[in-house]
Amino acid sequence: MKLPLSGRALTAGAVAAATLMAGGSVAGAAPASGHPASAYAAEPAPADASEAAAAYASEAAAVAAAPDIPIANVKAHLTRLQSIATANGGNRAHGRPGYQASLNYVKAELDAAGFTTTVQRFTASGRTGYNLIADWPGGDADQVVMAGSHLDSVSSGPGINDNGSGSAAVLETALAVARSGHQPAKHLRFAWWGAEELGLVGSRYYVNSLGSANRAKISGYLNFDMIGSPNPGYFVYDDDPTIERTFQDYFTGLGISTEIETQGDGRSDHAPFKNAGVPVGGLFSGADYRKTSAQTAKWGGTAGQPFDRCYHSSCDTTANINDTALNRNSDAIAYAMWELSR
Secondary structure, three states: OOOOOOOHHHHHHHHHHHHHHOOOOOOOOOOOOOOOHHHHHHOOOOOOHHHHHHHHHHHHHHHHOOOOOOHHHHHHHHHHHHHHHHOOOOOOEOOOHHHHHHHHHHHHHHHHHOOEEEEEEEEEOOEEEEEEEEEEOOOEEEEEEEEEEEOOEOOOOOOHHHHHHHHHHHHHHHHHHHHHOOOOOEEEEEEEEOOHHHOOHHHHHHHHHHHHHHHHOEEEEEEEOOOOOOOOOOEEOOOOHHHHHHHHHHHHHOOOOOEEOOOOOOOOOHHHHHHOOOOEEEEEOOOOOEOOHHHHHHHOOOOOOEOOOOOOOOOOOHHHOOHHHHHHHHHHHHHHHHHHOO
């Protein structure tokens, strides 16, 4: 960032089962009989009604609930990014070999999973930079739900929390889409930005390249920059109310109280989208600000210490990640992408 488990599937299944047993609808679907709910409830129940209800509930839950994102997979991506940095001068910065190798790794994963990938080239500070865009086939191309993160690090370190964490979680969410064969009503797009650390250069270039008509097709852009901080907080962007509420609903389901994200407001890759009128939202686990006693009471951790003591430093390695925060935030990304693309 540039600066100065899953209980939900069980819940969805229970709600779906209760609704269908009562003759109601799930996710806007009509009752199976095609009759109004009252008429459906009055009809004689077939002998296998309980089995049918269970089958409907199972199907509805599968449609309603996003998959759990395996934390082991997300961490495997981080290990790969760390290895790339180690082999390339200790960083993955814009215009450096480590960034190019990071982009090649992410692109290869997406290509193998069936995404349509596009590499966009730009120039910043006299060096060539790259954005990676991945589109999942299908969905309404006039309603695009997009998730993104910056893939570059600063030159002083490998950038595993900032922002390998967001990049790895967005990548694994995209791969979960492919594994599940998910086909939502809206079109899904994922992005990894270059040169964020130089002033949001890559994301700004992308937004400007779209033109007004294509920008209007993006119904929401979700940004993930630092989501595994070692002394984490749970911060939600307060930009678009629908996106904000979606994330808050997820964390409420976990019994976690969130706070509005203010540290990076306008200083990460959602800013160019917001400035162009695109609805935006996202998650953040904290950078170099210090955690207060009140925040420690809510979230645990150490009061008076930074959320990320290795922010923009050489110690931002795979040892600089809180697995619990990374796991929760990764699942929240998938939850939001599934919910907002219906």
